[in-house]
Amino acid sequence: MTLTKAQEEEIIATIEQYATAYRKKDIRAFSTIFSPEISGFGSGADEVIHNHADLIRQIRRDVSQADVHAVAFSDRQIIGDGRIAWVTSKSTMTFSVGGSAKQTLSGRSTMVLKNTGSRWVIAQLHFSLPFGGQSTGQSFPGA
Template identity: 35%
Template sequence: MALSAKTREAVTKTMYAYASAYGRKDADGVAALLAPEVIGIGSEKGEWVEGRDEYVSAITRECAAFDDISLEYGDLRIAADGIIAWVATPFEMTITADGRVRHLHGRLTAVLMNTWDGWRFVQTHFSVPEGGEE
């Protein structure tokens, strides 16, 4: 399961394309990076969505609640086998809402699949542990 430089670069590019689209509150940009069967999991009750439409609806609701948002990753730990890659990374999400800035420090795991259209997310799990918010 040696990770090729080409795969590392492509998966990294997809990860940062997600962060960029999310930071622009661009639901269509996020949707373009998702497999149709994507599953998204968060750390709050009810944060489980299945399928691209549900995922995009959740992103749209989140973005509507914030004036500004950014997503920054720590060191991306990437592994792959064939057309499947998995990623684990710490993240910091900075959210501005109602004039208040919040910093969420969490962990992200993701599974991506290499499709004809490029690497697409098939599963994401954003988790903010207790005490992970400033």
């Protein structure tokens, strides 16, 4: 079984809700688009999410430290069976800290979403930044 066009559009809408929630610092929206059993990783060494409370704590920290001006997911690949969907994408987040100049993080995201029967929720999330010491064509730094 593969995803229908309508399911794929619903998944994209959920991901866009995630991006909008960051820009608006909307904790309530984050709470509704993530599964109670969420798990995942952020790009920082201490950014480990074991449950919904960890997620909300991380999001509160994120939005308290910076203003997020834009979040975009590009080069998306969405695969699923109607109950579960796997999404990979390139991710960019444009932000500023304390009124400073805007900066952009360019990373990668993976998400697993589950269909609750009435909507899609994000059950797993991973955001990472490519390792700067690894050149194009290298599998390991210095290789």
